[in-house]
Amino acid sequence: MRPADTAPSAIDAGYLNELTSLTKPFGVTHTGVTSADVLTRARAAIEDRMRRGLTDGMQFTFRNPARSTEPQRALTEAQSVLAAALPYLLDDVARPPGRQARVARYAWSDNYQPLRLALDAVVSRLRIDGHRAVAFVDDNSIVDREIAYRAGIGWFGKNANLLLPGAGSWFVLGCVITTAALPRTETVVDDGCGACRRCIDACPTGAIIEPGVIDAGRCLAWVLQKPGSIPVELRRLIADRIYGCDDCQEVCPPTVRYGPTHRAQSRVAAKAWLPLLDLLDGTDEQLIATWRPWYLANRDPRWIRRNALVVLGNIGDAADPEVQAVLRRYLTHDDAILREHAQWAAASLQGAP
Numbered sequence: 001m002r003p004a005d006t007a008p009s010a011i012d013a014g015y016l017n018e019l020t021s022l023t024k025p026f027g028v029t030h031t032g033v034t035s036a037d038v039l040t041r042a043r044a045a046i047e048d049r050m051r052r053g054l055t056d057g058m059q060f061t062f063r064n065p066a067r068s069t070e071p072q073r074a075l076t077e078a079q080s081v082l083a084a085a086l087p088y089l090l091d092d093v094a095r096p097p098g099r100q101a102r103v104a105r106y107a108w109s110d111n112y113q114p115l116r117l118a119l120d121a122v123v124s125r126l127r128i129d130g131h132r133a134v135a136f137v138d139d140n141s142i143v144d145r146e147i148a149y150r151a152g153i154g155w156f157g158k159n160a161n162l163l164l165p166g167a168g169s170w171f172v173l174g175c176v177i178t179t180a181a182l183p184r185t186e187t188v189v190d191d192g193c194g195a196c197r198r199c200i201d202a203c204p205t206g207a208i209i210e211p212g213v214i215d216a217g218r219c220l221a222w223v224l225q226k227p228g229s230i231p232v233e234l235r236r237l238i239a240d241r242i243y244g245c246d247d248c249q250e251v252c253p254p255t256v257r258y259g260p261t262h263r264a265q266s267r268v269a270a271k272a273w274l275p276l277l278d279l280l281d282g283t284d285e286q287l288i289a290t291w292r293p294w295y296l297a298n299r300d301p302r303w304i305r306r307n308a309l310v311v312l313g314n315i316g317d318a319a320d321p322e323v324q325a326v327l328r329r330y331l332t333h334d335d336a337i338l339r340e341h342a343q344w345a346a347a348s349l350q351g352a353p
């Protein structure tokens, strides 16, 4: 709490500026404020996706839609939600020689950590001023894009990402829910997609089934995270991806044009490519160290190995003795799922369709 001899700050635009300026040193470029009212549109969309079988076992915000769309469940008597966006675009990294697996841009470094620090700074200030506040960064408790949309930060692209005017979609999102009645910035950002549909046409699996609607079972970002066997018809389409997919953003004109004007401040070396055979040879501990910030079902390294076997089947060379040795090992692996993916990889390298 604020010491008794200092008056609490008035909640006005100046106070909001003070809060947002706390986030800047951590790399946050855009903020906005919306009410803590129920996210009715997001709740309807989540229920609709579940009804239509588009969630493919995803938990996240789908596990308890009543909770993930109601800020007041996260913080009783909440009045406002401050949304924040932090850019994650880093300079391109040339593919190193040899067999390399591709990592999606948002996972090149841990972007959620600086965003969390930024939002923790806001929470601390609000608490000092006598308010209650809690920060959420990519947390299942709240639907981030809808909060940011309502706070006037961006529009929903047909690729389902939130695009920021003049900046594109290479941003991660988070928020602070608070009992403070902050001044709202709820302007509706105009749709900037117009007649464009490049993302829909470029998605390798046809996962964008309607503007803004993703069929998770076909979205490679989910396919590479989820547990179990990867559907055979998607394996070729995975190409060299080990984690995440960027295609629907790489083709997006505003993101391509404006993204480079908002680069990440990361000082961490970009993890854009991973040596494929190291992933298949590595111990559990080595693999966990590699992908610690990633989401993987049950945080189980076998899903990395499974993905790596698919990539091997797509970009390996059947004549290469190293590839042959690794395949031999996985063809007799005691994990049936890995064995089956190794069989697929071996057949694929022999030219099977």
Ligand code: B12
Pocket: 041, 042, 043, 045, 046, 049, 058, 060, 061, 062, 104, 105, 106, 137, 138, 139, 140, 141, 142, 143, 144, 145, 146, 156, 157, 158, 159, 160, 161, 162, 163, 169, 170, 171, 172, 173, 174, 211, 212, 213, 214, 216, 219, 221, 222, 225, 243, 244, 245, 246, 248
């Ligand atoms: C589940 C999830 C996924 C799932 C499903 C994604 C999806 N689109 O449904 C999977 C694993 C596939 C995924 C993939 C990715 N994700 Co994700 N994911 C989430 C998570 C955990 C929950 C999202 C959610 O609740 N969706 C619910 C559904 C119903 O929402 P929606 O699809 O956005 O639906 C809205 C629109 O349809 C819109 N709408 C309504 N009417 C209309 C009409 C039109 C015409 C349009 C266009 C839109 C529209 O309103 C709906 C409700 O808000 C959030 C984190 C969080 N806590 O929110 C991150 C999050 C959405 N993901 C994020 C990222 C970065 C990604 C990837 C880019 C990662 C990657 N490179 O691989 C991909 C992008 C895939 C894509 N094209 O969406 C960021 C998005 C940042 C941004 N700028 O938008 C988030 C916010 C994480 C974060 N905190 O930064 N993700």
Ligand code: SF4
Pocket: 159, 202, 203, 204, 205, 206, 207, 208, 214, 218, 219, 220, 221, 245, 246, 247, 248, 249
């Ligand atoms: S992330 Fe990849 S698979 Fe998913 S919708 Fe975008 S382009 Fe399609």
Ligand code: SF4
Pocket: 157, 158, 159, 160, 192, 193, 194, 196, 197, 198, 199, 200, 248, 251, 252, 253, 254
């Ligand atoms: S590619 Fe075109 S349609 Fe898709 S999100 Fe970008 S601007 Fe919108």
